[in-house]
Amino acid sequence: MRELRLHELHERAGARFGVRAGAEVVLGYGDLADEWAALERAGVLSDRSHRALIAVQGPEARLYLHGMVTNEVNGLAAGQGNHAAVITARGKLVGEGRVLARENDELLLDLDPEALEATLAHLDQYLVSEDCQLYDLTGRLVMLAVHGPKAAEIVQAAIGAPVPPLPLHHHVDLALAGAPAMLLASAPAGVAGFELWVQPQVAPVVWEALLEATRAAGGLPAGD
Numbered sequence: 001m002r003e004l005r006l007h008e009l010h011e012r013a014g015a016r017f018g019v020r021a022g023a024e025v026v027l028g029y030g031d032l033a034d035e036w037a038a039l040e041r042a043g044v045l046s047d048r049s050h051r052a053l054i055a056v057q058g059p060e061a062r063l064y065l066h067g068m069v070t071n072e073v074n075g076l077a078a079g080q081g082n083h084a085a086v087i088t089a090r091g092k093l094v095g096e097g098r099v100l101a102r103e104n105d106e107l108l109l110d111l112d113p114e115a116l117e118a119t120l121a122h123l124d125q126y127l128v129s130e131d132c133q134l135y136d137l138t139g140r141l142v143m144l145a146v147h148g149p150k151a152a153e154i155v156q157a158a159i160g161a162p163v164p165p166l167p168l169h170h171h172v173d174l175a176l177a178g179a180p181a182m183l184l185a186s187a188p189a190g191v192a193g194f195e196l197w198v199q200p201q202v203a204p205v206v207w208e209a210l211l212e213a214t215r216a217a218g219g220l221p222a223g224d
Contacts, residue, residue: 004049005142005200006207013211013221020224021113023050028223035222039191043148044222045214047207048195051097051143052116054109054123058132061107068123069099076101081169081184086119095119098169100184108137142203144210145186147193150217155183155194157213158206163194177202 002023004010010017016027026047028035038044056065066073071084078101085096086109095115100108111119116138123134146154152163164172166185174181179199186195198206211221 002050002139004047005139006047006049006203009204009207010047010221015221016223018224020050021116023052023113025050026223029221032223035220038218038220039148039222041148042150042218043146043154043193043214044219045154045207045210046145046147046222046224048143048145048224049139049141050113050224051138052111052113052119053137053139053141054111054116054120055135055137056107056109056123056132057105057135058130059105060130061105061132062101064127064130064132065099065107065109068126071099073099073101073107076107078103079171080167081171083169086115086122088122094122098186100169100171105132113138140200141197142200142206143195143197144203144207145188145193145195146210146214146219147186147188147191148219150219151193154210154213154217154219155196157216158209159183159196166194168192177205181206 004024010026014029018025018027062074069084071082081100084099086094095111097111156163168185171182171184179202182197184195
């Protein structure tokens with residue numbers, strides 16, 4: 001099982017754990033009704049590091065991935081993203097998630113953990129002569145998320161800097177605790193908010209700052 005890097009912090013906060021496709025997830029910290037009420041009232045903080053992450057890197061990364069998914073890839077500028085599905089030539093769904101365009105000819109594909117193996121195998125099967133490579137980055141980053149009506153206020157308080165008005169799936173780079181990080185606009189299940197993808201060595205500090213800001217705003221930590 002791939003354990004969450006912040007397992008001990010979650011355990012201290014009273015987390016209940018589960019497993020999705022071999023990846024540990026936090027199911028919740030207390031009464032689910034309380035977490036739902038906090039989401040509607042202010043916001044909730046969650047650890048989404050169980051998700052799968054694939055990188056496509058190289059001069060022809062956009063050309064290649066554009067032909068493998070259901071949404072626009074060629075036209076994505078660095079810092080932009082969209083929701084897309086990976087499908088077979090017959091239209092069978094392999095996996096779905098977000099495509100994020102980064103600098104230096106890199107695309108990131110963020111997926112549910114259940115889709116990782118099938119998606120990697122499918123993409124690798126059709127990567128023949130294109131000038132790009134696939135990399136499994138699953139577990140390399142800690143993905144922390146704040147969603148709810150006060151999400152921007154919470155993130156701003158935690159990072160000590162204004163939160164830009166990012167369109168959905170768009171993202172910006174920043175530094176947190178002296179390490180590179182990414183701020184991403186997201187809306188799982190239609191609930192708007194932000195994710196901070198951070199390096200493991202600074203993740204505990206960032207989690208504690210987000211947790212303090214979330215509680216101060218009237219929110220709570222929440223499970224998957």
